[in-house]
Amino acid sequence: MPSFLDFEKPIAELQGRIDELRETASEGDVDIDIDAEVARIQAKSDKLLRETYAKLTPWQKTQVARHPERPHFNHYVEGLIDDFVELGGDRAFADDNAILGGLGRFRGRKVMVIGHEKGDDTASRIKHNFGMGKPEGYRKAIRLMELADRFGIPVVTLVDTSGAFPGIQAEERGQAEAIARSTEASLNLGVPMVSAILGEGGSGGAIALASGNRVLMMEHAVYSVISPEGCASILWRTADKAPDAAEAMKVTAQHLKELRVIDTIIAEPLGGAHRDPGRAIEALGDAVEKALGELDGKDAAVLRKERRAKFLEMGRG
Template sequence: MRAAGRPPLPPDPFPPYMPPDQSPGARPPMQTYLDFEKSLAEIEGKAEELRAMARHDPEMDVANEAKALDSRAKTMLSDLYKGLTPWRKCQVARHPQRPHALDYIGALFTEYTPLAGDRGFAEDRAVVGGLARFEDRPVVVFGHEKGHDTQSRLDRNFGMARPEGYRKAIRLMRLADRFGLPVITLVDTAGAYPGKGAEERGQAEAIARATETGLEITAPSISVIIGEGGSGGAVAFATADRVAMLEHSVYSVISPEGCASILWKNAEKMREAAEALRLTAQDLHKLGVIDRIIPEPVGGAQRDRGLALARVGQAIGDMLGELDAMTPDERRAARRRKFLEIGSRGLA
């Protein structure tokens, strides 16, 4: 009961997260198609039109035609995603309907208690994280959150963290290390925010300190790149014992557009840049930059969010099991050795 004369409490800045339908097989209510999926969109659109006509006129027998179109679309989808070029993988990694950090936290973690602020300047809503349980085990989880609509994307700064976000991550990692809790990070950012204010408040220093903290802690740490892993903004969250990537995610020192603008003075050369950057999960696994590739549903994580979430959860559980077999000092030594050896393995 509030005392008389006391002003009302402000609204909760962290309302309970209500994820969309995440059950295996569920698709977003309105599928968004990428440029290279136009032919697929036409076929799936025709099949849906036939079903809509049948709903309005029960006497119409279009079941066989719709089924044939569905079969054709399924084959086309499988063929499209078997041979994705690096640039097309970039497009899939940026798909607006891919599950984001809060989707994974809502589906895989229980008793999630968000923690806010860097205890120095401000709260950065591009970075979400806190205490939670994974398979009934206490953990610390944090990651980049891009948002799911126009307002939330603006509020989250499109997942591009400022120095405060990286300092919040440092705070969370140190908290985990103090109590021996596993650290699980979810990477999905085009890069750290390059604004004037962020640079004035020490963006580069904050990223470097976050990377240093990731190397120093003795608690087990796992990082999963769920979409884009852009530049130092991603590395700061991906300095972990085990680094995994979803099959169609990307991880690079710079975006293809940025690389093309520098090398060719032409951002339209992004396809060539994507090829040269070796940013796919398959290339990075060969180079030893990452430890594991997590398979995605046919058509990408956005086509079957529930299955994608379940596979990431299984991979996190497997990696935690591997790390539990090591002592804290062994984990830290192996982690540092792994990052020192990056680049010593070439592509086959």
Template sequence: MRHFLDFEKPLAELEGKIEELRRTTDAGGIDVAEEVGRLSDKAEKLLSATYAKLTPWQKTQVARHPDRPKCLDYVHALIEGFTPLAGDRAFADDAAVVGGMGRFRGRAVMVLGTEKGADTESRVRHNFGMARPEGYRKARRLMELAGRFGLPVLSFVDTAGAFPGIEAEARGQAEAIARSIEACLDAPVPVVSTIIGEGGSGGAIALAAADRVLMLEHSIYSVISPEGCASILWRDAAQASTAADALKLTAQDLSRLALIDAVVAEPLGGAHRNAAAAIGAVGDKVAECLEPLLALDSGTLKARRREKFLEMGRHGVA
């Protein structure tokens, strides 16, 4: 059963009528093909109009849609012979961060990502994509391994942020995130990151300090969640919509600010309506961005990456 967001209620009613008419036909009733066709055209126009003018808060809802393809969906569709690697070699394995080796369009790569899970059981197992220190230390270990063997790094980010629990702080959450960012910046191989859903704070940057940062059209990337921002500024999480406007967290905002490198178009109605098309579009864009980076030596890669992020700071000051 399709899950509709609050702003999609008119669309839900229309698609409900279409489904009801189709059941009438299936049950041997009158031929309603013409009416179904008319309503389907109306639904498509309504869908197009709705998604052409989404507010930042509505885009936040789309980015969090439960049916939106997750990190492992991208990995299984785009990476051949994926072999997962586990553990940080210091404390434990964190299922919120997944990683391993495989082949992307014939080329050996290292893959990293944050996995939210697709149902209750997997969401609990992956801690809703919120990594603990051992997750970021695993990411760092795999990036260093990639550098040792000359494997480009592809990352797929979808997290509300790093896990804020006391035990995570006690084990050095901030240091682990900082070291993971450092590993991204210091990688002697190409790094291409894609924000496929939520890109929350340092928990996202830890896997996205890359040569090329891509965002899906309806994904978000911000220093804090809209609810968190609203709670701090207005002491009222109900102001999340206002906070979302102020945070400039949409792919379109971040592209205008030159904080990301490209926006990947989603199928009409969002990636959750056609996961295969969305994943295919991401694969094509990743391949396009990766190809010119492969021709650069490690020194040039690191120097350009460093300059890229320094320039963001200069832009912000200006």
């Protein structure tokens, strides 16, 4: 059972009652028929879950996008990519575990997969720096994109980061330049590029891997130039205003589809991707397969032209 978010407390209470009933029945000396009561409470819980997720606020969607049990890059690669071979290092400074990538086969098609990995527990989150890429990570991404371009292999990027790493060491090693170069490399690719926002798409750290011909976004993901807390701290001098900032910035997939920042919203299982990772991973795979199919047969010049036009058009009209 997934851990519950603050706004899911009524649902958590109903699930707790179901657990108590089952525990009471299992501990009793005489068999107790609880099936009818459990079914009644479960139906009530499912109805409440459906109603809750049908009217999530932007701030609540931000919480869902950050859920610790939400599937990450490694889960999607394991579920969708056969014969995956990870390629590490930027050939200049080091390997960055926050940004991973490699070659594999996606439903019979050769692809280069690149994305952010946040980690699943304390140890892995520290190892992957919570998905916050450093300059060497973005330079690794550039190297892998150029390798894919050289051999005519489509690129699929999976974005899930609160933003690029803000430490002084990253700035000393050229963080801004690396992000800009990665964005430039994406726009210059002569092969199809499909990008998907899995959870958080934060700032330049996200756009550096999200400048694709098609940009997909999970239903409860968020995508913005700054986190709601960061925006609130700048405008109101307090992070307590983060819900207001999330509303004003239009960070949700639904808002961004209306603004033509993204192309496709990928439906998630009821209650978010963390409640049924398998179905979420399969849904992403179907959307990526469709997007790649739409780009088949287009030559390098057309792909570059369409990709650049797509981003230049944003904000006009």
